[in-house]
Amino acid sequence: MIVLEKRPQPSKVWSYATPLVAVLATMFFGGVLFAILGKNPVEAIGTIFWEPLFGEFSFYYRPQLLVKGAPLVLIAIGLSLGFRAGIWNIGAEGQYIMGAIFGAGAGLAFYPLEGWYIFPIMVLAGAFGGWLWAMIPAFLKVRFGTNEILVSLMLVYVAEQMLASVSLGLLKNPEGFGFPGSRNLQSYESAHNAELIAGSGMHWGVVAAFIAVIFAYVLLNRHMLGFHIRLTGEAPRAAKFAGVNPARLILFCLGLAGALAGLAGMFEVSGPAGVVSIDFNVGYGFTAIIVAFLGRLHPVGILLAGFLMALTYIGGEIAQSQLGLPAAAIQVFQGMLLFFLLAFDLLTNFRIRAARNEVA
Amino acid sequence: MDLGEINPVLLVASLMVAATPLLLAAIGELVVEKAGVLNLGVEGMMIVGAISGFAISVETGSPWLGFIAAAIGGAVLSLLFVLLTQFALANQVASGLALTLFGLGFSALMGQGYVGIKPPSMGDIHIPVISDIPVIGPILFQHDPILYLGIALTALVWAVLKYTRVGLILRAVGENHDAAHALGYKVIKIRILAIMFGGACAGLGGAYISLIRVPQWTEGMTAGVGWIALALVVFASWKPWRVLLGAYLFGGITVLQLNLQAAGVAIPVEYLAMSPYIITILVLVILSADKSSAPASLGRTFHASH
Numbered sequence: 001m002i003v004l005e006k007r008p009q010p011s012k013v014w015s016y017a018t019p020l021v022a023v024l025a026t027m028f029f030g031g032v033l034f035a036i037l038g039k040n041p042v043e044a045i046g047t048i049f050w051e052p053l054f055g056e057f058s059f060y061y062r063p064q065l066l067v068k069g070a071p072l073v074l075i076a077i078g079l080s081l082g083f084r085a086g087i088w089n090i091g092a093e094g095q096y097i098m099g100a101i102f103g104a105g106a107g108l109a110f111y112p113l114e115g116w117y118i119f120p121i122m123v124l125a126g127a128f129g130g131w132l133w134a135m136i137p138a139f140l141k142v143r144f145g146t147n148e149i150l151v152s153l154m155l156v157y158v159a160e161q162m163l164a165s166v167s168l169g170l171l172k173n174p175e176g177f178g179f180p181g182s183r184n185l186q187s188y189e190s191a192h193n194a195e196l197i198a199g200s201g202m203h204w205g206v207v208a209a210f211i212a213v214i215f216a217y218v219l220l221n222r223h224m225l226g227f228h229i230r231l232t233g234e235a236p237r238a239a240k241f242a243g244v245n246p247a248r249l250i251l252f253c254l255g256l257a258g259a260l261a262g263l264a265g266m267f268e269v270s271g272p273a274g275v276v277s278i279d280f281n282v283g284y285g286f287t288a289i290i291v292a293f294l295g296r297l298h299p300v301g302i303l304l305a306g307f308l309m310a311l312t313y314i315g316g317e318i319a320q321s322q323l324g325l326p327a328a329a330i331q332v333f334q335g336m337l338l339f340f341l342l343a344f345d346l347l348t349n350f351r352i353r354a355a356r357n358e359v360a
Numbered sequence: 361m362d363l364g365e366i367n368p369v370l371l372v373a374s375l376m377v378a379a380t381p382l383l384l385a386a387i388g389e390l391v392v393e394k395a396g397v398l399n400l401g402v403e404g405m406m407i408v409g410a411i412s413g414f415a416i417s418v419e420t421g422s423p424w425l426g427f428i429a430a431a432i433g434g435a436v437l438s439l440l441f442v443l444l445t446q447f448a449l450a451n452q453v454a455s456g457l458a459l460t461l462f463g464l465g466f467s468a469l470m471g472q473g474y475v476g477i478k479p480p481s482m483g484d485i486h487i488p489v490i491s492d493i494p495v496i497g498p499i500l501f502q503h504d505p506i507l508y509l510g511i512a513l514t515a516l517v518w519a520v521l522k523y524t525r526v527g528l529i530l531r532a533v534g535e536n537h538d539a540a541h542a543l544g545y546k547v548i549k550i551r552i553l554a555i556m557f558g559g560a561c562a563g564l565g566g567a568y569i570s571l572i573r574v575p576q577w578t579e580g581m582t583a584g585v586g587w588i589a590l591a592l593v594v595f596a597s598w599k600p601w602r603v604l605l606g607a608y609l610f611g612g613i614t615v616l617q618l619n620l621q622a623a624g625v626a627i628p629v630e631y632l633a634m635s636p637y638i639i640t641i642l643v644l645v646i647l648s649a650d651k652s653s654a655p656a657s658l659g660r661t662f663h664a665s666h
Binding site for chain 2: 004006083088090136140144146147149150151153154155156157158161162164165168169286289290293326327328329330331332333334335336338339342343344345346349350
């Protein structure tokens with residue numbers, strides 16, 4: 001009979017080791033999955049994790065790591081603050097979409113005017129769009145006690161319809177021959193989130209992601225508000241006695257997460273994506289949840305997890321074209337990762353030991 | 361625009377069809393939450409049920425086998441949730457999300473060969489005489505068997521929770537798991553059974569979408585129905601008949617907005633399509649004031665430490 005014994009303190013060693021163990025387990029069971037699909041598992045795993053970094057075309061794929069990783073890290077940093085305090089914003093996908101719509105909308109409003117001030121305005125508009133969308137569940141939670149999980153998630157579907165609406169109407173390219181989608185921001189210089197160094201993949205979104213990581217680190221370790229966030233998550237009763245204002249915390253965590261997701265959407269639409277179109281969003285808002293947990297809700301961990309997840313995206317695409325691995329297989333692979341992570345987390349908080357049989 | 365084209369009898373009949381997936385998933389989740397477990401993976405279990413049911417009924421030609429497979433598929437996926445929350449003692453919110461993300465990917469993978477295929481039809485029950493009664497006949501007596509199963513299940517859950525010992529134990533576990541444990545009830549075992557029941561119901565609901573409501577397979581076809589089902593349980597204050605009422609209300613909204621789209625009302629399609637989600641939020645806001653009826657141990661992890 002195996003018995004779980006709660007550790008008086010979470011194990012330091014295991015809290016670092018579980019993400020690694022989870023990644024290894026995912027590689028193993030992912031390999032089994034790929035073998036069932038009739039692919040060579042070693043080759044498939046190799047393609048996903050090796051090819052983008054050190055393969056023949058890595059000069060093309062390495063910059064892509066930054067492009068794919070930046071929105072994931074930006075969103076996940078915002079989510080992690082809330083998750084730490086037990087505030088579950090799972091509608092980042094919607095906030096990401098609204099950020100893109102607001103950001104692109106602000107830029108296109110100036111078209112064809114050129115000016116240095118246009119891009120900063122778009123950045124603010126994007127952050128505002130995401131913030132606004134996240135304020136809906138935040139306000140409803142604070143004012144009426146409505147469940148933020150369900151509201152933020154419902155708003156994803158609403159945002160998707162908004163996206164369809166503006167791509168076919170408000171933001172539709174007047175010179176687009178009737179096709180849905182906005183003007184291409186990549187060919188509008190003042191609004192283009194171009195690479196800062198050509199061919200590096202480094203755009204303003206990547207810079208923002210790094211700033212967000214540092215900001216979150218300082219906030220959590222050196223600031224009273226960060227302490228309150230951690231306290232609320234780890235000991236809600238103690239937080240109450242310490243006079244932590246839960247409403248303020250909810251507004252801050254959801255608002256910040258929304259603003260960061262909005263920024264991610266804005267940088268994506270003005271850079272790598274270029275246009276507001278019906279299929280603009282690709283699920284970064286949901287994958288970021290995995291990134292946040294994989295990074296153990298720690299800013300530096302999230303940075304690493306974001307790039308690992310970007311690796312599976314890019315490696316997955318390569319495996320798709322080279323080995324014919326279905327796109328959905330990568331989605332399953334990413335889902336598995338979260339699974340193993342949550343399962344192995346047991347070892348952080350509990351000690352497993354053999355015990356005599358007793359009445360449970 | 362011609363609102364006269366909307367036939368009220370057909371509208372009511374089709375709202376019952378639209379409500380059934382919601383009803384099935386929500387009644388399952390109600391039992392899970394009554395046992396004190398919050399499983400946010402309903403959407404994932406539904407979509408896995410949708411593809412399992414679809415695949416099996418296409419392969420065997422029998423929609424009945426399809427529905428059985430869907431229930432099994434949903435229950436098997438819920439076992440992953442059991443593993444995470446009951447044995448690995450993981451956070452229930454995160455585990456539910458993991459289930460949904462995994463389920464969406466897994467169903468897309470399984471469903472690759474089934475896009476664009478038409479599943480075998482189940483056919484409606486036609487009871488002679490009463491199904492021919494005008495108005496009442498088409499509304500009440502001309503549906504597929506699963507729709508009636510949904511209503512029967514609601515009645516069953518209500519009766520079991522209210523009148524039986526099993527129901528009482530289930531509620532005790534949900535209200536205060538430490539006390540239930542002290543009385544000698546197997547908290548974990550009861551919760552596992554409840555979670556599997558919820559998974560099976562969600563699977564049935566998903567298969568109802570892919571086999572009867574739509575009927576075809578597309579990726580992510582549940583489109584948030586699982587999440588609305590979760591909201592519905594809150595809306596219903598954890599009461600089975602209120603779940604039925606809520607499901608018909610949401611079914612009605614869905615059908616009405618589809619009818620308005622078809623009738624060419626001057627409201628853009630996208631705004632009509634977002635209406636069920638917005639109304640869900642509004643209902644949640646109105647009802648969130650009263651949390652007293654929620655099971656007291658909802659979402660809390662149980663670990664018998666002594």
